[in-house]
Amino acid sequence: MSLSESHFDVIVVGGRPSGATLAARLAQGGLRVLLLDRATFPSLPAVSSPIIYACSMALLDEIGVSEADYARNTPKIRKLVSESRDYYRAIAALPEDRGRDYAYAIDRARFDYALWQHAANTHGVTAIEGFGVSDLLWDGARVIGVEGVQHGSRNVERFYAEMVVGADGRWSLVARKVGAPLYNVDDAPTTSLYYAYWRNVQPYDIGEPLAVAHSTLDGLAYLMMDSADGTTAVVCEGHAETIERFSQGAGAPEALYEALLQNAPRIWARLQGAERVTSVRGLKHTPNYYRQPFGDGWALVGDAVHHKDPIGGQGIYDALFSAKVLAEQYLAYKRGALDYESAMRGYKARLEEETLPVYRNTLAARANLAPSNAFQRLLGRYLVESPEVVEALARVPARMGDATQLMTTRTIVLSLARGVARDARRALTGELSPSAVPPLPIERAQGVRETSSYQQRLGCLGWMLALPAIVMFNGLAVLRRE
Numbered sequence: 420m421s422l423s424e425s426h427f428d429v430i431v432v433g434g435r436p437s438g439a440t441l442a443a444r445l446a447q448g449g450l451r452v453l454l455l456d457r458a459t460f461p462s463l464p465a466v467s468s469p470i471i472y473a474c475s476m477a478l479l480d481e482i483g484v485s486e487a488d489y490a491r492n493t494p495k496i497r498k499l500v501s502e503s504r505d506y507y508r509a510i511a512a513l514p515e516d517r518g519r520d521y522a523y524a525i526d527r528a529r530f531d532y533a534l535w536q537h538a539a540n541t542h543g544v545t546a547i548e549g550f551g552v553s554d555l556l557w558d559g560a561r562v563i564g565v566e567g568v569q570h571g572s573r574n575v576e577r578f579y580a581e582m583v584v585g586a587d588g589r590w591s592l593v594a595r596k597v598g599a600p601l602y603n604v605d606d607a608p609t610t611s612l613y614y615a616y617w618r619n620v621q622p623y624d625i626g627e628p629l630a631v632a633h634s635t636l637d638g639l640a641y642l643m644m645d646s647a648d649g650t651t652a653v654v655c656e657g658h659a660e661t662i663e664r665f666s667q668g669a670g671a672p673e674a675l676y677e678a679l680l681q682n683a684p685r686i687w688a689r690l691q692g693a694e695r696v697t698s699v700r701g702l703k704h705t706p707n708y709y710r711q712p713f714g715d716g717w718a719l720v721g722d723a724v725h726h727k728d729p730i731g732g733q734g735i736y737d738a739l740f741s742a743k744v745l746a747e748q749y750l751a752y753k754r755g756a757l758d759y760e761s762a763m764r765g766y767k768a769r770l771e772e773e774t775l776p777v778y779r780n781t782l783a784a785r786a787n788l789a790p791s792n793a794f795q796r797l798l799g800r801y802l803v804e805s806p807e808v809v810e811a812l813a814r815v816p817a818r819m820g821d822a823t824q825l826m827t828t829r830t831i832v833l834s835l836a837r838g839v840a841r842d843a844r845r846a847l848t849g850e851l852s853p854s855a856v857p858p859l860p861i862e863r864a865q866g867v868r869e870t871s872s873y874q875q876r877l878g879c880l881g882w883m884l885a886l887p888a889i890v891m892f893n894g895l896a897v898l899r900r901e
């Protein structure tokens with residue numbers, strides 16, 4: 420019997436984070452799984468410049484994926500830096516989570532290859548790469564299989580299964596073919612981002628592998644992450660219309676990317692003498708949505724079921740988590756512990772319970788990309804001068820805290836009160852804030868459009884005089900928005 424005539428328990432379309440781990444989990448539960456991807460591995464996904472935290476690694480531990488494989492030659496990142504122009508910065512150590520106190524800015528091709536190979540080597544999985552699914556097969560309203568072609572062949576092949584899962588990313592063919600409705604869509608304001616990998620980037624003054632988030636406070640956010648094989652990923656994101664202002668009609672993404680980098684002197688300074696080692700890739704108008712996750716004979720996981728702006732770096736965790744939960748619910752159905760409808764409703768409920776708070780955080784972070792005013796900058800500095808706020812903020816990307824719970828009226832009022840007191844003391848003593856950003860070394864700053872340095876020192880007295888008026892005009896707005 421040829422492979423295409425055989426019947427599987429589950430067909431998974433897409434073999435990266437969600438699809439490969441779903442296939443492995445289902446097969447470990449005793450099912451026969453066909454895993455298909457039109458890509459051949461190792462290869463990059465459409466667009467991604469990813470950081471993964473300990474929570475994602477713990478999900479991979481559960482199914483036995485080797486960290487040594489996916490994180491080969493990749494530095495451990497133990498600290499996150501958040502800079503707001505040269506006004507202030509916060510340095511936060513990542514919290515320990517199940518024995519890991521680090522993250523990786525992984526090489527996505529290496530990571531996906533490790534996941535694909537792990538699935539392909541799992542007993543019960545048949546993995547075919549280079550196979551593009553072009554349509555679904557139906558029995559009335561029920562999905563019963565897929566058809567498609569192997570790369571380089573013209574023969575249409577058909578595979579049958581009790582369930583077909585779309586793990587095929589944000590442009591999911593499976594979702595389109597079954598007409599899975601979208602919900603919780605939030606596309607305003609839309610954001611765009613561009614990134615590339617660099618070599619020989621100037622080290623940050625802390626001198627260890629880092630993820631440095633930098634805001635120019637004019638609507639653009641940058642991320643520099645130390646990645647595999649001595650490279651550094653450099654990303655720039657902003658509201659679509661802000662990014663558009665830098666494009667000046669130029670078609671090439673390289674020119675736009677360079678203009679964006681030059682807009683951030685502290686980023687541009689670290690790139691002096693560095694070499695860009697990949698092409699510039701990007702995503703215009705990042706979508707934010709959920710899709711109906713299941714139906715008769717089909718289900719969706721990963722970006723196919725839920726996608727959000729990558730600003731928070733949470734897509735891979737959510738993809739791995741959706742695969743875990745779908746596998747658990749479906750295996751419970753197969754064991755007879757639940758009927759199909761209850762099992763899949765449970766999948767939807769558990770998925771939303773885990774991802775909705777992060778979705779809200781992400782949408783808030785995306786909105787906060789807007790240019791900030793003087794009061795917001797002042798409040799930002801006062802917040803990052805509180806060690807407990809910084810510690811709590813570092814827990815958010817590691818899925819150990821919720822940013823919306825952090826910014827309470829109490830925290831804001833206390834931070835303001837303490838900040839004013841500290842500024843009063845500094846105005847008298849000339850002492851610098853621990854959140855001060857060091858000035859750029861002269862040799863690095865050559866050719867770089869520099870903004871003010873040590874703004875805090877100059878600003879202390881000015882702030883003291885301006886504060887009552889600023890608070891009056893802006894304080895109420897902040898509290899109301901909260």
Ligand SMILES: Cc1cc2nc3c(=O)[nH]c(=O)nc-3n(C[C@H](O)[C@H](O)[C@H](O)COP(=O)(O)OP(=O)(O)OC[C@H]3O[C@@H](n4cnc5c(N)ncnc54)[C@H](O)[C@@H]3O)c2cc1C
Pocket residue numbers: 432433434435436437438455456457458464465466467468469470471550551552553586587588589591592612702720721722723729731732733734735736738
């Ligand atoms: C710029 C950017 C930066 C990001 N940064 C981060 C980050 O820092 N941290 C993080 O956790 N997440 C990040 N993400 C999100 C992360 O990349 C995604 O959430 C994750 O890749 C989703 O995994 P997936 O398996 O669902 O889908 P994908 O990784 O998109 O894989 C889908 C697979 O399906 C296959 N496929 C599609 N259609 C077919 C078909 N018809 N037939 C056969 N195969 C098909 C494709 O070839 C592909 O291999 C980022 C995303 C972007 C865009």
